[in-house]
Amino acid sequence: MKFTLTGALLAATALSSAPAFADEVIFAHGANPGNPRYAAAEMFADLVPACTGGETTVNVAASATMGNDVEMLTSVAGGVIQMSANSQGPLAQIVPEAGMLGLPFLFEDLPTVWSVLDGEVGEMLDQKAQNAGLKILTFWDNGIRHVSHTSKNVPTPADLQGMQIRTPSDETTIAAFEALGASPAPLAWSELPTALQSGVFEGQENPLTNIYSAKLHEITPYITLTGHKYESTPVVASMVWWSGLDESTQACIQGAAEQAGWYQRGLSLSQGKSLRETMEAEGATFAEVEDRQAFIDATAGVYDQYEGQYGDLIGALREATQ
8 A cells, every 4th residue: 555645735735725824723643642642732732822822722633533644744735734743654755855764773762863853854854844835843753663463572583574564654664674574564543453453464563652552562462672763753834824924923833842842752752661561561572672683684775775865864864873
């Protein structure tokens, strides 16, 4: 399954008949209660009225009520809704460079990621996004990801051979699992629990916070701490709407997104460390990878695949993560 946004963006633009008003912001995301993204969105909704003197309110549309990530991003780019805390894969369909953040085994830990995203790399991605009708306000966190399976742990690359695994609509994730010998396929996050329960997939990959908040450890209780890649949560705004705001309102919304982002990042970091014990108590079986270098070597070709197109960015990312 492959998602494309070009046609959808044009359709969304045509459907957007009413202008966006600064006094009401629709802020859509796909997370459920208990997820750091959900909590941060609620915080953002409290901060914006406070710094605009009540002149701007935020209507949070959570749990994919405005569609999946691709549909929400399309609605933002088309001006149908104002903002979304979205996902890296769909953004990479508009800003391909964003997909390079998900190269396998690029980041060792979350603080390193944040320093990269809050620097020149984040600014460059924002400029690319603006050319496509999106303003990246900040990057929230979607964690360093691990593999969960219905019936076994996967501590070696050989254990992934032939595995039917769900991924987000992210080319680098798909390429990494193909390199490991698995059979990856993208599917919307909201459809994942049903697909796992029906046996369409043997497993999936996500940070522990997402696995736990969606109760995926009850369906796929074998969790291997592969740490194979990182994914961001880009917080994006409609460029048409954003450009129409006065400077003080822009500063308020930008600051609120960043403040809520640090709260979200902190939750993501702390939950990533504490959830293993909680999930084990609820029946999950954890395993470490036996040889991290074996996974790195098996996926090295993914870098070669993108080097010709994004060599400068890949070089900058490698240098920033050393």
